[in-house]
Amino acid sequence: MKILAIESSCDETAVAVVEDGRKVLSSVVATQVEEHRLYGGVVPEIASRRHVEAIEGVTAEALNQAGVTMDDIEAIAVTHAPGLIGALLVGVNFAKGLSFATGKPLVPVHHLRSHIASNYISHQDLKPPFLCLVVSGGHSHIVMVEDYTKMKIIGRTRDDAAGEAFDKAARTMGMPYPGGIAMDRVAENGNPLAYKLPRPTVDGCPYDFSFSGLKTAIINLIHNASQKGETLPVEDLSASFRYAVVDCLATNFIKAAKDFNVKTLVTAGGVSANSLLRRRLEEDCKKNGFALYMPDKKLCGDNGAMVGSQGYYEYLDKNIANLSLNAVATLPIDYR
Ligand code: KG4
Numbered sequence: 001m002k003i004l005a006i007e008s009s010c011d012e013t014a015v016a017v018v019e020d021g022r023k024v025l026s027s028v029v030a031t032q033v034e035e036h037r038l039y040g041g042v043v044p045e046i047a048s049r050r051h052v053e054a055i056e057g058v059t060a061e062a063l064n065q066a067g068v069t070m071d072d073i074e075a076i077a078v079t080h081a082p083g084l085i086g087a088l089l090v091g092v093n094f095a096k097g098l099s100f101a102t103g104k105p106l107v108p109v110h111h112l113r114s115h116i117a118s119n120y121i122s123h124q125d126l127k128p129p130f131l132c133l134v135v136s137g138g139h140s141h142i143v144m145v146e147d148y149t150k151m152k153i154i155g156r157t158r159d160d161a162a163g164e165a166f167d168k169a170a171r172t173m174g175m176p177y178p179g180g181i182a183m184d185r186v187a188e189n190g191n192p193l194a195y196k197l198p199r200p201t202v203d204g205c206p207y208d209f210s211f212s213g214l215k216t217a218i219i220n221l222i223h224n225a226s227q228k229g230e231t232l233p234v235e236d237l238s239a240s241f242r243y244a245v246v247d248c249l250a251t252n253f254i255k256a257a258k259d260f261n262v263k264t265l266v267t268a269g270g271v272s273a274n275s276l277l278r279r280r281l282e283e284d285c286k287k288n289g290f291a292l293y294m295p296d297k298k299l300c301g302d303n304g305a306m307v308g309s310q311g312y313y314e315y316l317d318k319n320i321a322n323l324s325l326n327a328v329a330t331l332p333i334d335y336r
């Protein structure tokens with residue numbers, strides 16, 4: 001079954017054609033990152049406008065690269081939540097138009113579920129159940145994936161998402177948006193023990209995260225130094241900050257796996273491209289005898305292929321929308 005999948009939740013207009021949830025026939029991503037970089041972060045109104053301009057061309061290119069026409073497509077999947085509302089609406093309305101014009105079923109896809117599904121493309125043998133660390137620019141969750149469309153949140157961030165913390169700390173160090181990627185690169189040349197940073201925990205909730213205190217600690221360190229006319233080495237700052245964030249993520253994730261007796265661990269979302277997080281989880285999982293699955297780095301960020309993969313399993317679970325489908329800015333991953 002071939003699905004045309006559309007993603008427009010943030011600053012990437014992405015469309016893919018995916019067969020049976022696992023085989024990517026095409027995946028086209030038009031990124032707006034250069035334009036948002038001018039402002040140090042995503043400007044929602046600009047994002048919506050660029051999606052409107054790009055979506056038709058990206059769709060035509062995805063069909064072309066897959067060597068198919070709309071006649072070969074059996075369903076249209078679209079990210080409907082969560083994300084920037086104006087950005088989501090562009091994809092949702094475009095998908096509704098296609099569904100109306102062709103009579104093909106419309107499948108709503110939750111953005112974080114699709115991040116998890118990027119693993120079904122990278123690892124053809126992977127099947128639920130498993131425990132997933134979902135870490136993106138807007139979310140940090142530990143999710144029990146009981147089945148393709150049945151999940152439970154075990155832990156969550158109480159404030160900033162990991163990606164958001166990376167981006168804000170990196171911005172203070174003068175790095176371009178999205179700073180998480182830049183900081184990861186710079187940190188490779190620094191000493192992770194140069195600065196002692198806190199490892200915030202949440203009382204009574206051992207699987208929850210809190211990154212805002214950590215972010216404030218590094219920002220204060222930089223500001224205090226600059227008030228004294230000093231400049232701290234960005235390599236050491238980056239390495240120490242990255243180490244602290246990764247330590248919090250890995251510690252809670254591994255604890256959850258042990259406590260819930262799960263032996264298959266999976267990561268998803270933009271931050272799962274982080275080099276230290278990948279190395280650390282590889283070590284921890286080896287030590288504990290856990291199987292670890294992480295998406296290919298090119299599938300960690302937003303793309304249409306992951307929407308096509310999750311869309312297939314949502315379709316099998318009869319999650320079909322009618323033409324009154326709306327975009328939703330916030331929606332829990334276990335909404336259905
Ligand atoms: O999943 P994603 O592409 O979009 C959202 O759904 O939010 O995640 C984007 C986030 C950004 O905060 C970006 O800085 C972060 O993922 N990111 C990274 C790395 N690559 C992307 N953070 C740390 N290290 C990386 N290598």
Ligand code: ZN
Pocket residue numbers: 111115136137269270301302
């Ligand atoms: Zn995302």
